[in-house]
Amino acid sequence: MTVVAVPGSKSVTARALFLAAAADGVSTLHRPLLSDDTDGFAEGLAGLGYDVVRGAREWRITGRPAGPAVDEADVYCRDAATAARFLPALAAAGHGTFRFDASAQMRRRPVAPLTRALRELGVDLTHEEAEGHLPLTVVADGIKGGAIELDASLSSQFLTALLLTGPLTAEGLRIKVTGIVSVPYVEITLAMMRRFGAEVTRDGDTFTVAPGGYRATDYPVEPDASTASYFFAAAALSGRTAIVPGLGTGALQGDLRFVDVLREMGAEVEIGEGATTVTGTGRLSGVTVAMRDISDTMPTLAAIAPFADGPVRIEDVYNTRVKECDRLEACAENLRRQGIRVETGRDWIEIHPGTPAPVEISCHGDHRIAMSFAVAGLRTPGTTFDDPGCVKKTFPEFHEFFAGIREQWGV
Structure with missing residues (x-):
């Protein structure tokens, strides 16, 4: 059983920065995400003349209702x-x-x-x-x-x-x-x-x-549910238990619904008031799931899909084609290079069971491709990445952090 301290939400941090900049007074953001994206947003505000003071765990923004x-x-x-x-x-x-x-x-x-x-x-x-x-x-x-x-x-x-x-x-x-x-x-x-x-x-x-x-408001930033999906998937894939505090029944982020997909595939899931726990049961079942509303977790599911006992079909995810890269095609490309049978359409991907071969993953500069296939690497030793540093966008320390989790789990 491992408690995973997931960094703050990118989506919540970005919205909070906008709101604080537009508010009347000084707002304090607690535990914001420290990443390339949020650093770029904060620098953008500073360039527009807003007063942004960033500490290790708190950021203070003096708002200007009249604009820059x-x-x-x-x-x-x-x-x-x-x-x-x-x-x-x-x-x-x-x-x-x-x-x-x-x-x-x-x-x-x-x-x-x-x-x-x-x-x-x-x-x-x-x-x-x-x-x-x-x-x-x-x-x-x-x-x-x-x-x-x-x-x-x-x-x-x-x-x-x-x-x-x-x-x-x-x-x-x-x-x-x-x-x-x-x-x-x-x-x-x-x-x-x-x-x-x-x-x-x-x-x-x-x-x-x-x-x-x-x-102006004091605002606590909850952990990033999209990032948490990698650790929940890792637990489901490896038969271990991952607990993410700060993401529970009152969480704002819809990507927490990814654990419902893992539950349908056979994992044990508990969503409590202050934390969510996923435990792998040693099996993953095939599933057909529409992920339009949680599409940032599509690569997470696609990467672990070959280890299910039946096909995994992900539908209604056309919007993933206009993210940092064409994520649907990037997943298909990497899975095929691993020797996995994959079919795709305009807004869907179907992945068949198989044993992925260790290859160098083409990240396409996309943090979510890198982190998703790192999870699948738990069962595919020798997996490498052509651009491991692209994770700086949302989680600069991901590879070191994930290696620590692997060491705790002995996988």
Whole structure:
């Protein structure tokens, strides 16, 4: 039985940084995630003139309800989709000229649904190269607000960026969603907005956000449920027990539902008030599961799928094709190189039982591919990675941390 201290949630940390920057007063974030993505987000805020003081376990942000403290800035968002999608919306609610760029990987990822919505709200915004992609420049003069339609079927982050910005508009926002993915992430957004004092409601596909801003808050960041999936999967795969404190019945993050998939496959799962425990039983059954709402854990399941006693079919995960890489295809490619039979379609992957061969995993610069196949490496000694350092995006110490867990378990 091993207690696994998982780092703070990337999703919660990014939202908390936005909310704290927009709030009236000084907010303190407790146990935020320290990673390349969150560091990039915090640096982006600093570049926009916000006062961000970062300690080892606490970050203090002095909010500016009126928007950035500078009237001109050039912000580099690294690989962070949250920074590349949230910060332009935050800046648009202020006054000045703000340019946003990112890594080549992030430049390939779309921002069009968000920037189209901002333009409909009257924001002067220009894509410098490919339409719908970074780099982009925002000439901000506040946002009046109003009613818009949004397609969030590729990423819920487009909706989250607009929701977070809603209280900063003069008249509030009414957003009708025509398509949506990863709904639990939207629920995180709504809960956190309310914690920071905003008034936001949902009626079916329509979200209504009242104007009025945010108030400063002390906010504890819960452990990252997507990261926890690797340790839960490792326990299920190896017949050991992993306990993750801080993720229980009151957790905000939908990715905790990954343990329900492991339960269906045969693992023992207990979700308590303050922790979740997964124990492997020595068997994994085949399963068919739709993972649209927990798609960040799709690679975790795909990597361990060959060890099930029947096919594992993962459905409704088209949005994984527009993440850091085409995750669906990256999983299929690596599994085939390991000698595993795999079929894929536009939004699904089916993986058949087999004994994976040790190969060098092609990470495609994607932290989730690296961490997922590291878990499968428990049963495939000799597995290596072409880019092990890509885990810095969310968990820089992952490989050392995971090696410590392996040593405790003797696997």
